[in-house]
Amino acid sequence: MRLIPTMRRRRDPAQSMSVVEHLEELRTRLIVALAAIALGAVVGWVFYSWTFKLITHPYCHVLQQLPRAVRPPTHCRLVFSGVVEPFLIRFKIATFSGLAIALPVVLYELWRFVTPGLTQKERRMALPFVGSSILLFALGGWFAYLTLAKGLRFLLGFAGTTIVPRLTVDRYINFVIFLVLAFGLSFEFPLVLIMLCWVRVLSSQRLRSWRRWAILAITVYAAVITPSQDPFTMTAMMVPMLVFYELSIVVARAMKR
Numbered sequence: 735m736r737l738i739p740t741m742r743r744r745r746d747p748a749q750s751m752s753v754v755e756h757l758e759e760l761r762t763r764l765i766v767a768l769a770a771i772a773l774g775a776v777v778g779w780v781f782y783s784w785t786f787k788l789i790t791h792p793y794c795h796v797l798q799q800l801p802r803a804v805r806p807p808t809h810c811r812l813v814f815s816g817v818v819e820p821f822l823i824r825f826k827i828a829t830f831s832g833l834a835i836a837l838p839v840v841l842y843e844l845w846r847f848v849t850p851g852l853t854q855k856e857r858r859m860a861l862p863f864v865g866s867s868i869l870l871f872a873l874g875g876w877f878a879y880l881t882l883a884k885g886l887r888f889l890l891g892f893a894g895t896t897i898v899p900r901l902t903v904d905r906y907i908n909f910v911i912f913l914v915l916a917f918g919l920s921f922e923f924p925l926v927l928i929m930l931c932w933v934r935v936l937s938s939q940r941l942r943s944w945r946r947w948a949i950l951a952i953t954v955y956a957a958v959i960t961p962s963q964d965p966f967t968m969t970a971m972m973v974p975m976l977v978f979y980e981l982s983i984v985v986a987r988a989m990k991r
């Protein structure tokens with residue numbers, strides 16, 4: 735009598751999947767991604783003090799350059815107005831740090847989920863896709879941090895000598911997190927264009943014909959998405975995206991798409 739193997743065979747990515755199998759695959763990928771974010775959040779919780787000093791350093795640097803008459807009595811220490819607000823701030827920073835630490839795992843799980851719908855040639859792009867996404871997001875976050883001090887100096891300069899800044903920690907942390915996310919996600923723009931050219935949705939000729947409208951759209955996007963909307967931050971986002979657009983045309987032409 736032939737024995738039926740009890741072990742589940744490993745699924746071949748080239749085979750078709752049913753709806754139930756897709757849902758099971760999605761659940762598995764989500765669990766792995768959330769577990770990676772949770773572990774990263776634990777690391778972010780441990781290094782909260784270092785991360786908080788890194789975030790507030792641009793604000794302290796700007797306050798030192800203000801006249802003594804308009805410096806807040808709390809110096810560069812932020813204030814809070816709620817009992818549970820310190821815990822929520824620490825939890826928020828730890829979660830954001832965990833997402834940044836677990837970003838490679840999250841992107842890899844995302845790519846593995848869409849792998850069954852791709853050809854063998856397209857599956858080879860997994861490592862370049864994940865590596866490029868991490869590099870571009872880190873580059874965007876670095877640009878955001880560089881422009882943070884100049885943006886704060888520009889905005890706080892409107893107070894003049896009659897208003898004293900006294901920022902709450904909740905609003906300042908939200909401002910910094912949104913700024914980093916806006917730059918990080920915006921710097922993924924060339925990767926999206928190149929992937930669309932790779933699957934033959936776009937072409938270098940079409941991108942060249944859309945150049946004028948792309949410049950206008952990028953300018954409007956940079957003006958809307960930046961939380962501070964100051965000229966330094968807008969320019970720091972707009973110029974790299976324009977350069978990325980031109981580089982995407984060159985890469986698409988090299989791929990003969």
